Amino acid sequence: MRIITFGTFDVFHIGHVNILERAKELGAYLIVGVSSDALNISKKGRPPIYSQADRMKIVDSLHCVDKVFLEESLELKGEYIKKFNADVLVMGNDWEGKFDCFSSLCRVKYFPRTEGISTTQVINMVRELA
Ligand code: CTP
Numbered sequence: 450m451r452i453i454t455f456g457t458f459d460v461f462h463i464g465h466v467n468i469l470e471r472a473k474e475l476g477a478y479l480i481v482g483v484s485s486d487a488l489n490i491s492k493k494g495r496p497p498i499y500s501q502a503d504r505m506k507i508v509d510s511l512h513c514v515d516k517v518f519l520e521e522s523l524e525l526k527g528e529y530i531k532k533f534n535a536d537v538l539v540m541g542n543d544w545e546g547k548f549d550c551f552s553s554l555c556r557v558k559y560f561p562r563t564e565g566i567s568t569t570q571v572i573n574m575v576r577e578l579a
Contacts, residue, residue, distance in 0.1 A: 450475060450476030450477060450478070450536045450537060451476060451477075451478045451480065451533065451534055451535050451536050451537075452472050452473065452475050452476040452478065452479045452480065452535065452536070452537045452538075452539055453479075453480045453481075453482065453529065453530060453533055453535035453537070453538055453539070453555075454468070454469070454472050454479070454480075454481055454482070454538070454539040454540065455481070455482040455483075455484065455520055455526065455529075455540070456468075456481070456482075456483070456484065456541075457483070457484045457489055457497055457504070457568065458481075458483055458504050458507065458508050459489075459497035459498055459499055459504060459568045460497075460498050460499065460568045460571050460572060461499075461504075461507050461508075462566050462567075462568065462571060463563060463566060464541075464562060464563035464566045464567065465508075466511070467563045468539070468541055468560055468562075468563070469481065469508070469511060469513050469514060470513050471539075471560050472513075472539040472560070473513035473514075475537055475539065475558070476536065476537060478515045478516070479513055479514050479515050479516070480515065480516045480517075480518070480533045480535060481508050481514055481516070481517050481518075482517075482518055482519070482520035482526075482529055483501065483504050483505045483508055483517055483518070483519060483520060484501075484519075484520045485501050485519050485520060485521050486500060486501045487521070488520065488521065488522065488523065492523075498568075498572065501519060505517050505519065516533070518533075526538075526548070526551065527551055527554060530551055530554045530555055531554060535554075535555050536555055536556065537555055537556045537557075537558055538551055538554075538555050538556070538557045538558070539558050539559075539560060540557075540558075540559055540560075541559065541560060541561075541562045542559040542560060542561050542562055543562055544559060545559045546559075
């Protein structure tokens with residue numbers, strides 16, 4: 450089974466590790482789309498703290514991850530699923546239901562988020578300490 454998931458994975462934290470490890474438990478090969486800096490700027494109005502090259506390198510260094518690619522457009526998820534021959538799409542349950550449209554291409558699974566942490570929260574905590 451080939452598993453695919455997507456995310457920004459900025460300021461890498463335990464919630465990211467947990468979802469990637471859980472995704473890998475579903476199959477033998479885990480593919481991760483890391484969203485580009487440009488995509489984040491257009492989505493959130495600011496660049497990520499870590500560059501796309503660094504975010505990709507961090508995700509690629511995990512032993513549960515087999516392949517990393519740059520997600521350049523949110524509209525291309527279906528194309529990426531086909532290109533990488535994915536059997537299962539995994540997303541955190543903050544996206545519950547939003548990717549059901551891909552269930553004709555592959556299974557779609559939502560995992561519960563790790564509670565009490567997010568990139569935004571870490572950035573805000575560090576800001577308060579500064
Ligand atoms: N994720 C998770 N648990 C968390 C945070 C993230 O399971 N506590 C999952 C998300 O559901 C997503 C993946 O990790 O499937 C990548 O999430 P990302 O948006 O990069 O991280 P966040 O911490 O949610 O970032 P932000 O605060 O900028 O939204």
